[in-house]
Amino acid sequence: MSTINYSEKIPNNVNLSEDRTLQRALEGWQPNFINWWDDVGPEGSTNYDVYLRTAVSVDPQGWAQFGHVKMRDYRWGIFLNPGDANREIHFGDHKGEKAWQDVPGEHRANLRRIIVTQGDTEPASVEQQRHLGLTAPSMYDLRNLFQINVEEGRHLWAMVYLLQKHFGRDGREEADALLQRTSGDENNPRILGAFNEKTPDWLSFFMFTYFTDRDGKFQLAALSESAFDPLARTTKFMLTEEAHHMFVGESGVSRVIARTCQVMNELKTDDVNKIRAAGAIDLPTIQRYLNFHYSVTIDLFGADQSSNAAIFYSSGLKGRYEEGKRDDDHVLKGQTYKVLEVQNGQLVEKEVPMLNALNEVLRDDFIKDSVAGVNRWNKVIEKAGIPFRLQVPHKAFNRQIGALAGIRMSPDGRVVGEVEWEAKKAEWLPTPDDRAFVASLMGRVVEPGKFANWITPPVMGINRQPVDFEYVRFA
Numbered sequence: 001m002s003t004i005n006y007s008e009k010i011p012n013n014v015n016l017s018e019d020r021t022l023q024r025a026l027e028g029w030q031p032n033f034i035n036w037w038d039d040v041g042p043e044g045s046t047n048y049d050v051y052l053r054t055a056v057s058v059d060p061q062g063w064a065q066f067g068h069v070k071m072r073d074y075r076w077g078i079f080l081n082p083g084d085a086n087r088e089i090h091f092g093d094h095k096g097e098k099a100w101q102d103v104p105g106e107h108r109a110n111l112r113r114i115i116v117t118q119g120d121t122e123p124a125s126v127e128q129q130r131h132l133g134l135t136a137p138s139m140y141d142l143r144n145l146f147q148i149n150v151e152e153g154r155h156l157w158a159m160v161y162l163l164q165k166h167f168g169r170d171g172r173e174e175a176d177a178l179l180q181r182t183s184g185d186e187n188n189p190r191i192l193g194a195f196n197e198k199t200p201d202w203l204s205f206f207m208f209t210y211f212t213d214r215d216g217k218f219q220l221a222a223l224s225e226s227a228f229d230p231l232a233r234t235t236k237f238m239l240t241e242e243a244h245h246m247f248v249g250e251s252g253v254s255r256v257i258a259r260t261c262q263v264m265n266e267l268k269t270d271d272v273n274k275i276r277a278a279g280a281i282d283l284p285t286i287q288r289y290l291n292f293h294y295s296v297t298i299d300l301f302g303a304d305q306s307s308n309a310a311i312f313y314s315s316g317l318k319g320r321y322e323e324g325k326r327d328d329d330h331v332l333k334g335q336t337y338k339v340l341e342v343q344n345g346q347l348v349e350k351e352v353p354m355l356n357a358l359n360e361v362l363r364d365d366f367i368k369d370s371v372a373g374v375n376r377w378n379k380v381i382e383k384a385g386i387p388f389r390l391q392v393p394h395k396a397f398n399r400q401i402g403a404l405a406g407i408r409m410s411p412d413g414r415v416v417g418e419v420e421w422e423a424k425k426a427e428w429l430p431t432p433d434d435r436a437f438v439a440s441l442m443g444r445v446v447e448p449g450k451f452a453n454w455i456t457p458p459v460m461g462i463n464r465q466p467v468d469f470e471y472v473r474f475a
Contacts, residue, residue, distance in 0.1 A: 011056040011077035014161065025164045029175055033156075036179045037072060040127045042149050043134060045071055047475030050146045051462065053244075055079060055154070058237055066463045068473060074150045078161045080233035089227040091323050091330035092316040099229040103166050107315055110308075111228055112167055114317060116174050117191055118219065118235075119159030120181065122152045124195035125208070127183035132205055135442035137452035141202070143462065143471035144248045148209065151241045158234050166230065193400065194296045201438045202455075203256060203281060207293035210249030211370060215300045217242050218321050218366045225319025250373050251458060256281055257377055258456045261384035270388070276437060279453040283381070283388050285438070288430045290390060291411055294370065295398035301363040303402040304339040310355035320358065321365045337361060340396055341403045345415050347396060359402075367395060398429065446472065 010016065016023060038046070049068040056065055058079050069075075087099040103111055126149050136142035156178065163171035181188050184196045194212055199205050220242060223235040263280040264270060272282040302309065312318040313332065320326065328335065337357035338349045354361070371392055378389050393411035396404045408421040411428055445452045449468025461467045 010157075011054075011075050012079065013058060014078055014080060014165075016078070019165075022165055025172055025175075026161075029160060029164070029172075032176065032179050033076075033153075034072065036123065037126075037153065040130055040182060041153075042071065042126075042132075042146060043130050045133055045146065048146075049473040049475075051143055051465070051469070051471045052147055052150060053463070055237075055241070058082065064463075071146060071150055074153070076150070076154045076157045078157055079237045080230060081236040083229065083233060087229060089316045091225065091319050092227070092314045093331070094227055094316045095330055097227075099232070100227055101229055103228060107228075107317060108167070110312065110315065110317055111231070112163070112170060112174065114223065114312070115159050115162050115231065116178070118223065119156055119163070119174075119178050120191045121195050121216065122156040122159065123178060124181075124183045124190040124192075125199075125212070126152050127190075128195065128197070128199040128208070129205060132199065132202065135202065135444055137202055137442075137445055137455045138450065138457070139446045139448050139471045140451075140458060140461065140467060140469075141252070141455075142446060145205070146472070148245050148248060151245070154241070155238050158238060162230060162234060192300055194300050197296060200435065201442050202252070203286070203289055203438050204293070206249050206252030206256065207289050208249065209245050210253055210373060211293045211297040212300070213242060213245040213249060214366060214370060215297050217246065218301075218362055218369075221321045222318050222323075222362060225323040227316030250376070252455075253286070254377055254380055255456045255458065256454065257283070257286065257380045257390075258384075259454055260286070261381060261386055262456070264386055265384060270386070279441060281438060281441070281454055283386075283390070284427075285430070285434050287390055288428065288434060289438075290374070291393045291397065292429050294392050298363055298366065298395060299399060299401040301366065302359040304360045304363075305352055305356045305403070306359050307356060309358040310353075313355060313358050320361055339403070342396075342407050342415060347409075347413065347415060363395070367392065393428075446474070 016026070048070065050071055051066060052069050052074065053064045053066050054069065054075050055077050056075070058081055089095055089097050089099055129145060129149060132145055133142055136145065160175045160178065163175045167174065181190050183190050184198065189196045199208055217239065220235040220239050224232050224239065226232040260275065260280045260283060263275055263278045267274055267278060269275065272284060275282045323330065332354045335354040336351040337354040337360060339352055339357055339360050340347055341350055374390055374392055381388055391411070394409060394413035396407055396409045396413065397411050399405055399407065408416045408418060410416050410424070441452070441454045443452065448470050451457050457467050461469050462471065
């Protein structure tokens with residue numbers, strides 16, 4: 001087997017060349033990763049030269065180097081944010097002690113589980129997005145899709161590095177298993193539900209990158225507080241890349257809305273059939289897609305009451321979002337938090353120990369952040385003078401996990417019976433007809449500077465390049 005030159009093939013700041021055992025483990029894993037990429041990565045893209053951002057170090061000059069590269073030859077690197085030898089644990093039962101450089105034996109199983117669950121989401125989204133390149137609305141959008149794909153691949157490398165470096169044989173087996181599960185596979189699916197959903201069209205993709213990558217932001221931010229220093233430093237660096245994924249989602253939906261509003265104003269109508277006949281995606285359909293992706297994503301935060309969440313926090317394994325900015329004791333014993341449940345057909349708030357409600361705390365932080373972006377979409381509609389507003393549904397709507405699982409709830413937060421749910425479901429969630437209509441618009445547009453009819457061009461290109469730059473060179 002050929003030896004990997006780590007300074008070229010795998011840019012890193014973890015001294016890989018000095019750790020022979022780790023080198024051998026990664027040399028064994030890398031060919032499997034490339035095989036996985038070839039089998040279920042972006043379809044038909046092997047010979048494309050794509051204008052990609054590659055991280056080669058963590059400093060501002062090094063983490064975003066741009067140039068045309070074949071994705072299969074992308075330099076998937078391993079980077080940890082710079083360390084602080086004096087860093088202390090700042091929450092939980094170990095508050096005030098020195099951060100851990102190695103995995104404490106008593107936390108080994110839980111830390112491994114956290115890293116595997118996070119790691120599993122990264123290749124899953126590449127698999128979910130495998131076919132989207134065949135229906136890209138522009139070369140600019142195709143490039144953004146591919147940038148996200150290679151960065152999800154790099155995030156997988158980041159988690160595999162932690163498993164291989166700190167968890168011995170168990171870690172090597174888990175690293176292999178990350179390439180054996182497949183999104184949506186009946187026999188060996190991905191760990192979390194949202195990562196087994198299909199991403200069949202670009203409206204789904206933009207909603208996914210807006211909402212589901214935002215879940216990634218909050219999960220990574222909570223892990224970046226960890227007492228296990230290598231995990232904290234790894235996830236902090238991953239957050240720099242996650243920002244672009246959310247930008248693709250937010251700006252993508254915004255551009256879809258802008259085009260719809262243009263068509264509505266040109267035709268002077270809000271008639272859904274006329275808007276669709278003109279090749280634009282009507283606002284009620286965008287609302288239904290929003291409802292679906294939002295509700296699927298907030299399930300990713302887990303049950304509203306969780307003893308695991310309490311254990312992870314008290315042990316110092318996973319903090320809250322922006323833990324350091326919160327003005328409490330960072331131990332949380334004796335503190336409470338409100339969660340929702342249904343009693344006698346009514347939604348009620350209930351005070352529970354905050355330690356057990358930390359999934360809900362993170363979910364509520366996510367909701368606040370999500371609403372801010374939806375408000376920015378509404379400004380586009382408002383500017384066009386159209387009296388329609390997008391809204392996130394109530395957090396109990398369409399839930400499959402926790403105390404609210406299976407409760408029939410309208411988007412505005414009313415508990416409804418089965419009859420009303422069945423009657424109104426087609427107003428609230430995407431129907432097969434909606435999906436078929438959106439799919440019918442998905443034709444490939446890859447001439448530089450040209451865009452599909454259902455979306456507007458972006459205001460500016462990537463890395464100060466013009467919008468009509470040749471972002472992808474086809475073989």
